[in-house]
Amino acid sequence: xxxxxxxxxxxxxxxxxxxxxxxxxxxxxxxxxxxxxxxxxxxxxxxxxxxxxxxxxxxxxxxxxxxxxxxxxxxxxxxxxxxxxxxxxxxxxxxxxxxxxxxxxxxxxxxxxxxx
Amino acid sequence: xxxxxxxxxxxxxxxxxxxxxxxxxxxxxxxxxxxxxxxxxxxxxxxxxxxxxxxxxxxxxxxxxxxxxxxxxxxxxxxxxxxxxxxxxxxxxxxxxxxxxxxxxxxxxxxx
Numbered sequence: 001x002x003x004x005x006x007x008x009x010x011x012x013x014x015x016x017x018x019x020x021x022x023x024x025x026x027x028x029x030x031x032x033x034x035x036x037x038x039x040x041x042x043x044x045x046x047x048x049x050x051x052x053x054x055x056x057x058x059x060x061x062x063x064x065x066x067x068x069x070x071x072x073x074x075x076x077x078x079x080x081x082x083x084x085x086x087x088x089x090x091x092x093x094x095x096x097x098x099x100x101x102x103x104x105x106x107x108x109x110x111x112x113x114x115x116x
Numbered sequence: 117x118x119x120x121x122x123x124x125x126x127x128x129x130x131x132x133x134x135x136x137x138x139x140x141x142x143x144x145x146x147x148x149x150x151x152x153x154x155x156x157x158x159x160x161x162x163x164x165x166x167x168x169x170x171x172x173x174x175x176x177x178x179x180x181x182x183x184x185x186x187x188x189x190x191x192x193x194x195x196x197x198x199x200x201x202x203x204x205x206x207x208x209x210x211x212x213x214x215x216x217x218x219x220x221x222x223x224x225x226x227x228x
Contacts, residue, residue: 009156033214045159045206045219091158097214102147102166103174104208104217106158 002027002094006107013082014115020067021077021110023092029053031097034068034075035104039089048090051075053097079112087114118142122207122220129197129227137192137223139207145218147210148190152176152203153222159206165190197227 003026013019025034036048051059051068058066063083067076079086092107123138141148149164151174161174165184179201181193190209194201207220 004158035216043204043222043224045208045222047216050216095214102149102164102210102217103161104151104159106151106160108156108158 002029002032002096002105004092004094004105004107006090006092006110008110009108010111010113012113012115013079015082015084017082018078018080019082019112021079021090021092021112023075023077023107025073025075025092025094027073027094027096029096033095033097034066035093035095036064036066036075036077037091037093037106038086039091039109040085040087045091049077082114084114084116086112088112120207120209120218120220122205122223124223125221126224127226129194129225131197131199131227133197135194135197135225137194137205137207137225139190139192139220140188141190141207141209141218142188143209143211143218144187145209145211146187147212148184149174149208149217150180150182150190150192151206151208152201153206154203162192162205199227201225202227 032053034051038046063080089109093104150162151159163182165171205223208217210217
């Protein structure tokens with residue numbers, strides 16, 4: 001079974017600064033997918049970024065980027081130029097690869113507060 | 117395009133009552149799933165379905181029942197509600213393996 005660990009229950013960052021959220025995972029699989037989801041106070045689950053384990057290049061989506069270290073089983077999220085709208089819970093999630101692989105395993109989340 | 121629709125958004129039940137949480141998607145996705153979110157626990161998989169007529173258990177299935185008679189709908193049933201089932205419930209769907217999942221807006225359920 002896979003496990004996902006987010007070691008920072010809460011974090012804060014000044015507006016316009018950069019913050020990095022940590023995520024580590026444990027798996028015996030070689031191919032898999034990793035995700036970061038954002039959950040604002042509205043409760044919606046919003047996909048922020050997706051990384052395919054067989055791709056060495058780190059995924060980037062505008063101000064969001066990841067540092068994927070496959071050997072260390074680490075998948076951190078960097079938010080640049082933080083904005084007030086980035087205030088939310090952030091969840092790291094793991095999904096195995098291959099046919100029939102649909103289940104997501106989530107970490108416990110990191111509550112991020114962006115301070116004006 | 118509605119995506120994944122969950123009803124109701126909020127519900128309060130008494131212990132022992134039964135209830136069905138509704139989930140519908142209009143994207144013709146084969147895979148649907150139910151998660152519960154508890155404080156400090158992240159989201160945990162309750163049940164999932166890989167297509168009409170096929171369901172299976174996730175990490176925390178006890179106390180819940182599901183069926184999938186159509187591609188569009190995947191209801192979650194609580195047969196005899198217990199306070200431990202107080203949680204926020206999310207339904208999700210995806211086109212197939214390794215595709216991003218689409219989540220509904222969640223149902224906040226309180227059991228007294």
